[in-house]
Amino acid sequence: xxxxxxxxxxxxKNKDISAAGLVSIDIKNIFRILGRNKWWFIITFIFIFCAxxxxxxxxxxxxRYSTKSSFAISTENxxxxxxxxxxxxxxxxxxxxxxxxxxxxxxxxxxxMDAINDIYSDRVIDDAxxxxxxxxxxxxxxxxxxxxxxxxxxxxxxxxxxxNSTDTKKISEAVxxxxxxxxxxxxxxxxxxxxxxxESKISELNKTVDLLMEQADxxxxxxxxxxxxxxxxxxxxxxxxxxxxxxxxxIKIKLDSVxxxxxxxxxxxxxxxxxxxxxLNRMALNVNPSVISNINIFKNLILSFAxxxxxxxxxxxxxxxxxxN
Numbered sequence: 308x309x310x311x312x313x314x315x316x317x318x319x320k321n322k323d324i325s326a327a328g329l330v331s332i333d334i335k336n337i338f339r340i341l342g343r344n345k346w347w348f349i350i351t352f353i354f355i356f357c358a359x360x361x362x363x364x365x366x367x368x369x370x371r372y373s374t375k376s377s378f379a380i381s382t383e384n385x386x387x388x389x390x391x392x393x394x395x396x397x398x399x400x401x402x403x404x405x406x407x408x409x410x411x412x413x414x415x416x417x418x419x420m421d422a423i424n425d426i427y428s429d430r431v432i433d434d435a436x437x438x439x440x441x442x443x444x445x446x447x448x449x450x451x452x453x454x455x456x457x458x459x460x461x462x463x464x465x466x467x468x469x470x471n472s473t474d475t476k477k478i479s480e481a482v483x484x485x486x487x488x489x490x491x492x493x494x495x496x497x498x499x500x501x502x503x504x505x506e507s508k509i510s511e512l513n514k515t516v517d518l519l520m521e522q523a524d525x526x527x528x529x530x531x532x533x534x535x536x537x538x539x540x541x542x543x544x545x546x547x548x549x550x551x552x553x554x555x556x557x558i559k560i561k562l563d564s565v566x567x568x569x570x571x572x573x574x575x576x577x578x579x580x581x582x583x584x585x586x587l588n589r590m591a592l593n594v595n596p597s598v599i600s601n602i603n604i605f606k607n608l609i610l611s612f613a614x615x616x617x618x619x620x621x622x623x624x625x626x627x628x629x630x631x632n
Contacts, residue, residue, distance in 0.1 A: 340627045341620075348623040356615035373468040373599050374479040378422075378592040379461055380415050384585045387578045390571065391501075398501040402494060403589045412461065419463045423454045426465065426486055434485035439477060451478055462593075472598040483594065494587050498579070505576045512569045519562045 341348055380403055382388075388404035396406075403418040405411045425431060427449060436445045453466040467479035579586055 341623055344623040344626045344630075347626040348619040351622040352615040352619035354615075355618040356611045359611040359614045371468075371470050371600065372472045372475040373466055374475055374595060374597070375599065376465045376467075376479070376483060376592065376594045377457065377462040378465075378590045379463070380418055381585065381589055381591060382411050382415075384578070384582055385411065387575060390575055394568075394572065394575070395501060395504065398497055398504070401497045402501070402586060415461065416456070419456050422463055422490075423456075425490065426452060426454045426482070430489055431482065431485045434489065435478070435481040438481040438485060443474065443478065448478055448482065451475075452482060472600070475598050476596075483592070487590070487592065490590070491587065494589060498583070498586050502576065502579055505572050505579070509569055509572050509576065512565050512572070515565050516562065516569070519558055519565065522558055 382405060385405050385408050388399065389406065389408045391402075392399035392404050392406045399406070403421075404414070406414045432445050432449050435448055436443070439448075447469075451467050451469050453464075453468070455464055456462075457464050465483065467475060467482060469475040469478055
């Protein structure tokens, strides 16, 4: 009876404190509650501690180590990139050229998306698997790669993650080497094709210039013949005849346009030959050779302990609340 009266007095006291808007923390009372509900606390603590630590350590075993690399697309020689895009848009796209000098990111963002697709492509993964001697499966290699555009800078980041540091570094080197070799090979093939195409176009346009000049000469000859024919009928047989370089307007417009194109293409061709490296080395690659550990056991232990402690207290006090009511 006396114990029940004490409980009632304690309840009333707590109600009065709550009604007054005050919060009272009694350390002894906390330990008393934990003592009465120690099994709730202990079981919850152990369960949360094990679950949290297992999740941070065992759930993702294939990403315990990682390497990080990044690359940026070159914007050097950008004026000629824009000019080439005007005349040969397909080849300019294949060479990752900037379409607009004022808005380079519009083109670069498209090329980063292409680069991501290339990194995950069968060509790169198969080649990387070959470099690794087929020891690591193609699917594991593909899953270990994360390629994404950086949100705060103009870079493409490539992260390789795996379960041990040695294989992580090997996979990283194989994937990056395969990607660069394949893309550089593609750039070389497109460059050679484009250079030959420009030379062929210049030759074709020069033939057009010759044809237009012939038409202009023919026009001049016919025009002079007509004058001579008309003058023969005149009584005055003394003729003052002057040759001129006159070209008909319709032919001159075509001739000027073709000559301008020939001049531009010749300028582009010379630039391609002189600065060949700028056309082929489209990527500035930044490789971090060190392997980073993604697992910090001491930190995970502390976080797991804290999580177990918090949830253990919550469940112990919850159990006490339901018992007392």
